[in-house]
Amino acid sequence: MNGASFHSVTLDPAKCKACTTCLRFCPTEAIRVRKGRAHIADERCVDCGECIRVCPNNAKKAVSDPLSAIEPFAVRVALPAPTLYGQFDERFSVDRILCGLLELGFTDVFEVAEAAELVSDAAAAWMARAGDGGPWLSSACPAVVKLLQVRFPSLLDRLAPIMSPMEAAARLVKERLYPGRDDVGVFFISPCAGKVTVSRYPQGLFESAVDGVIAIKDIYLPLRAALPGVTERPMRRATARGVAWAHIDGESDALAVPRAISVSGIADVIGVFEALENGKMKDVAFIEALACPAGCVGGPLTVENPYIARARIRSMEHRSAAALEPRFRAEELELSLEREVSARAGLALAPDMLKAMLLLEETELIAESLPGLDCGSCGAPSCRAFAEDVAKGDAVITDCIFKLRENLRKLGEELIGMEGPPPEQGAGR
Amino acid sequence: MKFRYEVSGEDMSLAGKASGEVKRALGRLGVSPAAIKRTAVCMYEAEMNMVIHGGGGVAEAELSPDRIVVTLRDSGPGIPDLELAMQEGYSTAPEWIREMGFGAGMGLPNMKRNSDELRIDSAPGSGTTVTIMVRFDPNEGPGA
Incomplete structure (x- = not known):
């Protein structure tokens, strides 16, 4: 962990083979392969997890908390994401899964x-008050949200300022179930x-009420082992x-907003945001954008x-009403964000515009001289990104194997040229 | 510094590419989000017009530390009545374009609203040249 630039997505240098697969999937061009391993630029990483998904060597991973992190707390509350319910087949009901967590x-x-x-109620109410300014x-x-901060800062003022369900739950x-106690640990699954x-x-809050985050993949096996023996009772x-x-x-x-767009998968999300930035979506009221394919x-x-x-969760939706009564009403709660979500200057070439302009000019010149194959051998995701790196001094032009070959050929020709015609006898004396 | 793009009048799926490139360049310069957005809206509208009405052409963007000037030149049919074209809701776009969500007659008014200067040189038969200028506000850099 290193201050405000902490990221969950990290690299295991021992597993990375510098294969360059991750480079082209990163939506903010945050990864470079240098000196035999990948490096992730903190100021650009949006924690989307694309690189985790595509890494053939499992070298990209997300740092999360082990189940043992709950031990120091007297009251240990699990906040299961609804995605957890879809990890198990129909034999295991939601009530059984929730009871299973208690067994752990x-x-x-x-x-x-x-x-x-x-959160849905709060967001719908906020949008009704905000009127027609959407989407x-x-x-x-x-x-x-981080993609907006890094790549689409002009769209940040369109964020509905309502906290996430995880934060609301925590x-x-x-505040409501265990008020005034300091021995309560809240863990998102x-x-x-x-x-x-x-x-x-x-994002948009001064402090999180979540004490730890446990990966579904880490809790899966112990939970799966516990489920068959659980005594099921109404929990939902x-x-x-x-x-x-x-x-x-x-x-x-x-x-229940009319004229909503829902988009999932980071590449398609970027496509929708590009269109929105071009002023194309005047008839859209709300955009549900999720970075992962099919959503969470x-x-x-x-x-x-x-x-x-998703299919499992959808079939659950069709058959189940809640077992227990609702405890809260949105209009009695404070679910708004507490502060602005601000832009991050991760993509600018330099903090000063004049300097950035010089670098951009140099980038263009360098990019023109490159093959344009975006092969990734230099360790940058594209020829253009590589040109930026060279302009900034983060890479040298001969990191491009094509430029290296060109230079070697020139050098070879020069060497042959140096040999020249045999000197005449007595010349130079 | 100057950028030059050929804009195809044949392939609607490529429309918006030039403005996308300019947007990327502005991001690299650290131009304020608001100015990037205004430039993107203007240039995208103009590029669309060039594809839909002008049969394609050339887009040039000239960047200085305090402004961007975009010039889009086509050799299409030209605009017969510029004043009429500037009116909100006036459109000559064909039905298939309207079906794609364009052609509501907001293009030119929108460009005017989002630019600091907008100049349109056009006459029937001699094509259209649109010049857009957007000023960068030095007080609203990224993250400011």
Whole structure:
């Protein structure tokens, strides 16, 4: 952990083979392969987890907390993301999964899906008050919010300023269920790498109420082992409306906003934001953008295939009403963000514009001389990104194998030229 | 510094590429988000017009530390009545364009609103040249 630039997504240098696969999948060009391993630029990384998904050597990983992190607390509350329900087949009901968490050492469970319903109500009410200024953007996906900060800062003022269901759930636990106690630990059971980062450095909030984030993939095996022996009892409070937040369309449906766009997968999210920045979406009221394919079910910390998980959750939505009564009403709660989510200058070539302009000019000249194959051999994601690196002095032109070959050929020709015609006898004496 | 892009009048799927490149360049310079957005809206509208009405052409962007000037030149049919074209809601776009969500007659008014200077030189038969100037506010850098 290194101050405000902490990221969940990190690299295991021992496993990285410098293969360059991750380079081209990074939406902010945050990765370079240098000196035999990948490096992630903190100021650009948005914790989307794309590199974790594509790394053939499992060298990219998300730092999260082990299950043992709950031990120091007397009251240990699990906040399962609704995505957890889709990791297990139909034999295991939501009530059974929630009871299973209690078997693993948690003393209480609060469904994030329950908070998602309250967040849906708060966001819908906020948009109704905001009127026609949209389209408004969901602030639920931490990678999308960071993508806005780094790559689309002009769209930040469109964020609906409502906290995420995870944060809402954690606050309800601490402020309403166990008020005034300092021995309560709240742990999010997460499909998402970005949530680890925002639990330490929250977006739009001064402090997170989440004490730790446990990856679904880490809790999967112990939970799976516990499930068959669990004594099931009614635990569910969330309805289909909150559970559906686990997949794309769930949030839009829960908000019941007409003219909503829902988009998942970071590349398609970028496409929608580009169009929005061009002023193209005047007839759209709300955009639900989720960085992972199919939504949170596609998170890098999950176990099950995203489409299978989504199908399971959808079939759950069709058959289940909540078992227990709702405890809270959104209009009685404070679910707004506490401060502005501001731009991050991660993509500028230099802090000073004149200097940046010189670097950009140099970049253009260098880019013109490159082959334009975007082969990645130099360790940069594209020829243009490499040209920027050379202009900034972070790389040398001969890191490009084509330029290296060109230079070697020239050098060879010069060497032959140096030999010249044999000197005449007595010349130079 | 200057950028030059050929804008195809044949392929609608490529429309917006030039303005996308300019947007990227402005981001690298650390131009304020608001100015990037205004430039993007203007240039994208103009580029679309060039593809839809002008049969393609050339877009040039000239960057200085305090402003960007974008010039888009086509040799299309030209605009017969510029004053009429500047009116909100006036459109000559064909139906298929409207179906794609364009052609609401907001393009030129929108460009005027988002630019600091907008100049349109056009006459029937001699093509259209659109010049857009957007000033950068030095007090609103990124993260400011």
